[in-house]
Amino acid sequence: MTLCFIFSEQASTMFLEQFNKGNGKKCFFSSLFITVVFTISFYWYENKTIRWRFEGLLRCSQEPSNVNDDVSPLDLLTDLAIGRMLYDKPQTFKPPRSDILMITPWLAPIIWNGSYNSDILNAQFHQRNVRIGITVFAIKKYTAFVKTFIKTAEQFFMVGYKVNYYVFTDRANDISNFTLPEGRQLVILKVPSYKRWQEVSMRRMEMIRDHAYQRFYKEVDYLVCVDVDMRFSDSVGVEILSDVFGTLHPGFYNAQRDHFTYERRQQSTAYIPTDEGDFYYAGGYFGGTVEEVYKLTNFCHNAMMTDQNNSLEAIWHDESYLNKYFLYHKPTKILSPEYLWDNGFDVPQFLQRRRFVAVPKNHNAIRNKRALQENHGYQK
Template sequence: MTTTANGRDCGQKISLKKLSILLICGVFAFFAFSRYGWKVQEWYPKYRYIIFCGEEKSLNATASIIPSRLDQLTEVKLERMLYPKPETLKPPRTDVLTITPWLAPIVWNGTYNIDVLNAQFHKRGVRVGLTIFAIKKYTVFVQTFVETAEKFFMVGHKVNYYVFTDRPNDIPNITLAEGRQLVVLIVPSYQRWQEVSMRRMEMIRDFSSQRFINEVDYLVCVDVDMRFSDEVGVEILSDVFGTLHPGFYGAGRQGFTYERRPESQAFIPGDEGDFYYAGGYFGGTIEEVYKLTNFCHNAMRTDRENKLEAVWHDESYLNKYFLYHKPTKILSVEYLWDNGFGVPDILKRRRFVAVPKNHNAIRNKRSIRRLRNA
């Protein structure tokens, strides 16, 4: 037949065509791989490892080599408890503000269940440090402070009383409940009471980094010339908390006695401010208290170098800190009260109150007119 040669020619043409197509595809594939192939390694580096080495036992072996701190978390599981159901449409308090614009709770009587909170904190084995400064004649307040604290402060929980003093021999020996101890910390005194007040921030900062961080989980820093008169428990604890000042809880911004001199590190403009916080009651975790006291100490030191002293000393710097580092919880005036203000309707409990005293005899010419006239 005459088709043999032609057929051979056709077959050769078809083979050359296929070869050309394969060659073009190969060149394209090489180009694509050389340009984009390594990006697969960038996109999926760990998945490549899993694919190539990915037998289950290999992955488990790798995980055991690199332990995670998440494996060490303590489970806080409550036991069966009976208590009234929270009512979504019936808030426990409508006469006072109970939450800030940044969603920090303001603690008032009736806004929490102490049994639930105690159960949670007991499960965590929380340790609380309570600091007071008994400098010079202020040692006379220690006994009343500690005895009333034993009756009302963190009852049933582990507590360390940290007493900063320049007169250790004047600190009384007081019998404490199990799990509670009194630690005397000897510190220098200063001639002016204002200097003593401001140095508190430096001392709390230093002891937080050197000692407290190893001994307690939370620190509560209060004035010593006070007494506990009602229950104060774990409801106050949070990352960092402040307390409403009893002289200014109902005042507007213009009524707050912030530091108004722009050259001071404690300066707060007249159109800023949330609340006026008391210098004699703040706290939180050791880490957060360290940050707060470190800020206040450094700001005071800067002002001192510029021959400035904020109008209300450490309290002014505390208010500056809380303006730009919002507290995660705020204590109402139940937790810091002066009976000289009477008893307003909103005040259902007076938990921590000022001890009547002769201020001039104690610290030389300190006046409380600011509070009386607020």
């Protein structure tokens, strides 16, 4: 490029010399020729730079590295092996269950025991080599629940898949070391502590959003965001995965919409009128692709900050904003109460499995400064 400008400067000097000698016509054509040459040289340089950059991107993102212009990125895809599978034929007029709602009006499936075939799903998801991240927050004394959470997850959660356990904590030294099989790892993410448990609950959306933007998208394909004071008690697999999913709250799965504990103050960004609402979703179990979880958590955090600036706090904190989001951004899959249950409730007949259940605890002892008791019904 420097040579082009030197050439242009020399051309200008020649033009002035010719002009001063009175050779105007010859000078005009000479300057026109030089201008054309300069223009062609300039664009050749610029286009060559763009081409270098484009080819550099190809070399970084594709294999093999000797990609030429005639090769489409689709040519580099490898064929997936398809194995033979034997299972009962689906019956068009015989649904697997008729005692529960299995699909929403917007055609999102509701996942119950008996509504899917694990073998078929595993065959499909293993072909895609999916990576799953699961996030929990172990702030202050909630670190006591991490051991049981991970121990039971290793028995029942996404068995046979690559899993990252993302533990957000302000007490990294309190988290025990775990020996995990290949492809599964514990990732400790240090975060600040907050005085009020309500603020810890609400700040989860901000922290998940920020880490989704910074690192999760590079490490996993799906995120599952759950509470840490829980234990897995039955299989939880890829049947839950979708673009964005929510979970029916175990206390409101059969309630009328006017009984849902939505935020009812019109001043709040979480406000939902009494004549609106599909389901009441639990704040302790949601997820989806990293991109969709980022959008969800970004919406919830921004709505919280708007309310906070107006001295408002939604009635059920992050759960209230989650329900507002799902009302107008419908989940593509919904998990039944099997996936989030509290054994303090009577067990209804339709509940054939209890896959993820609350650990019995003294909430005051955990959330306040009183000592953590030994007899909470879980193993430390």
